[in-house]
Amino acid sequence: MLPDWAKLMRMNTLHQPASIKVHKTNGSTMDVVWEDGHAATYTFAYLRDACPCALCNEEREKQHRAVDQPVKPSEDGPFAMYKPLLRPTEVAMVGNYAIRFTWNDGHQHGIYSWDYLRAWCPCDECHAARHAKDGLEYDIDHHPPKVQ
Numbered sequence: 001m002l003p004d005w006a007k008l009m010r011m012n013t014l015h016q017p018a019s020i021k022v023h024k025t026n027g028s029t030m031d032v033v034w035e036d037g038h039a040a041t042y043t044f045a046y047l048r049d050a051c052p053c054a055l056c057n058e059e060r061e062k063q064h065r066a067v068d069q070p071v072k073p074s075e076d077g078p079f080a081m082y083k084p085l086l087r088p089t090e091v092a093m094v095g096n097y098a099i100r101f102t103w104n105d106g107h108q109h110g111i112y113s114w115d116y117l118r119a120w121c122p123c124d125e126c127h128a129a130r131h132a133k134d135g136l137e138y139d140i141d142h143h144p145p146k147v148q
């Protein structure tokens, strides 16, 4: 029997993962299999660019960038061409509804709820479905950005 708060959380959560594998040390992805059988691989770069925190939301708005679009390299700034290999230094579950990453660039405020992750599933099928409506087109081959 679940406590009341857990039932509440569960009611508010449309999607639950059946399994999550974060390849924290020797990989560059998080693999999720959802309870309904849908499976997806999120690269760390994709997750970082899709960070749901207020700060990153604001940045995306400024850049007119959708959550599932990679960050445009800035033209000014000495580090424009330099992208360190991004990986989480810490991964933690938040209750039973979300996952939180602490990144090696120091960023750590994003809490990725299951619903959020599912809504921004990077697989071709979901990607196409999201962008079928708005007619937004960009190169699927370069998305999510490749991790070297």
Ligand SMILES: [Zn+2]
Residues within 6 Å of the ligand: 051, 052, 053, 054, 055, 056, 057, 107, 109, 110
């Ligand atoms: Zn953020």
Ligand SMILES: [Zn+2]
Residues within 6 Å of the ligand: 038, 039, 040, 121, 122, 123, 124, 125, 126, 127
């Ligand atoms: Zn998908």
